[in-house]
Amino acid sequence: MKVTFYGHGCIGLQIDNISVLVDPFISGNSKASHINIEDIEADYILITHAHQDHILDVETIARQTNAILVSNYEIISHYEKLGLEGHPMNHGGNWTFEFGDVKYVNAVHTSSFPDGSYGGQPGGFIIKGEGKTIYIAGDTALTMDMKLIPLQYKLDLAILPIGDNFTMGIEDAILASDFIECDKILGYHYDTFGYIEIDQVLARQKFFEKGKDLMLLDIGESIEL
Ligand code: NI
Numbered sequence: 408m409k410v411t412f413y414g415h416g417c418i419g420l421q422i423d424n425i426s427v428l429v430d431p432f433i434s435g436n437s438k439a440s441h442i443n444i445e446d447i448e449a450d451y452i453l454i455t456h457a458h459q460d461h462i463l464d465v466e467t468i469a470r471q472t473n474a475i476l477v478s479n480y481e482i483i484s485h486y487e488k489l490g491l492e493g494h495p496m497n498h499g500g501n502w503t504f505e506f507g508d509v510k511y512v513n514a515v516h517t518s519s520f521p522d523g524s525y526g527g528q529p530g531g532f533i534i535k536g537e538g539k540t541i542y543i544a545g546d547t548a549l550t551m552d553m554k555l556i557p558l559q560y561k562l563d564l565a566i567l568p569i570g571d572n573f574t575m576g577i578e579d580a581i582l583a584s585d586f587i588e589c590d591k592i593l594g595y596h597y598d599t600f601g602y603i604e605i606d607q608v609l610a611r612q613k614f615f616e617k618g619k620d621l622m623l624l625d626i627g628e629s630i631e632l
């Protein structure tokens with residue numbers, strides 16, 4: 408499984424030969440100006456919640472790729488009205504897609520669309536494919552529900568928000584990594600704008616002191632699991 412960081416909350420996954428894009432927010436991210444959304448491949452677009460910094464490029468990329476959208480029922484209904492194809496899920500539900508298994512799990516956050524309309528409840532995803540299991544937390548607070556994850560999954564990687572203010576910060580992300588029993592963390596949702604700027608050196612050091620690995624990728628950089 409190849410994992411690419413496209414900045415902010417946007418992650419690309421290559422699972423076998425299938426491209427899965429999560430929360431595309433590229434054209435509005437000044438730090439991602441070197442990424443051309445016309446070059447982004449997507450067979451599926453997973454959406455954690457309806458906030459603008461997670462859905463901005465959904466429509467454009469879905470129209471250019473014919474990707475199938477996967478999210479909560481309310482977000483999928485919104486996009487189906489615009490003529491896009493979607494697969495609705497809700498919290499606690501699993502589905503086996505051609506690239507692997509997806510579970511839509513709880514996140515503690517909000518989920519309105521940019522116009523204020525209801526975007527369902529926010530979530531995260533657990534994705535199993537190519538023999539690997541990853542957790543993409545979405546925008547969330549630290550929550551006890553994370554303790555449910557290791558009862559059923561042995562994670563190879565967790566992608567956690569670390570920017571604070573709107574989501575968990577560093578200290579809570581370290582606790583989250585205890586809750587989910589995964590010490591290999593890819594940080595996201597930081598440094599995009601003023602409220603979520605972090606000290607990257609200090610963040611890595613704090614994880615390191617707890618025996619954990621915090622990876623922070625350049626925008627466009629990939630890792631292989
Ligand atoms: Ni959000």
Ligand code: MN
Pocket residue numbers: 416458460461546573596
């Ligand atoms: Mn966000």
